[in-house]
Amino acid sequence: xxxxxxxxxxxxxxxxxxxxxxxxxxxxxxxxxxxxxxxxxxxxxxxxxxxxxxxxxxxxxxxxxxxxxxxxxxxxxxxxxxxxxxxxxxxxxxxxxxxxxxxxxxxxxxxxxxxxxxxxxxxxxxxxxxxxxx
Numbered sequence: 001x002x003x004x005x006x007x008x009x010x011x012x013x014x015x016x017x018x019x020x021x022x023x024x025x026x027x028x029x030x031x032x033x034x035x036x037x038x039x040x041x042x043x044x045x046x047x048x049x050x051x052x053x054x055x056x057x058x059x060x061x062x063x064x065x066x067x068x069x070x071x072x073x074x075x076x077x078x079x080x081x082x083x084x085x086x087x088x089x090x091x092x093x094x095x096x097x098x099x100x101x102x103x104x105x106x107x108x109x110x111x112x113x114x115x116x117x118x119x120x121x122x123x124x125x126x127x128x129x130x131x132x133x134x
Contacts, residue, residue: 004029050115050133060126071111071133 005026012022050071057065119131 002029002033049111052134053114053117054130054132054134056128056130058128060123071114074107074110074114 008017008022008025008029011017012019017025052071053069053074055065055067055069057063114133117131117133119129121127121129123129
């Protein structure tokens with residue numbers, strides 16, 4: 001029981017307040033405590049920006065991969081793609097990948113979008129692949 005509730009009950013037992021006043025005060029204390037709890041829960045649910053992109057693979061034949069890529073490296077990679085030599089970018093574009101689009105992509109928006117990324121693959125032969133941010 002909270003200190004506020006104890007004080008209200010003590011004042012009631014000492015005759016300093018009436019039962020109606022105690023009931024009203026207890027309702028106010030309860031409402032304040034509920035608001036504080038909701039605020040704490042809301043603050044806990046606010047996600048911070050992810051710091052890493054993780055790729056974890058466990059193959060059925062015992063191979064294991066655990067890659068942890070810092071998000072700052074991803075941001076830098078986006079910026080560096082704009083500096084790539086034209087012939088290299090053209091060679092990549094011939095493979096169906098247009099890196100020119102990356103230079104216009106706001107890195108912070110990408111990081112925020114990656115926050116919700118979660119890929120889970122369980123293959124029929126026992127391989128598992130997990131891609132997520134943390």
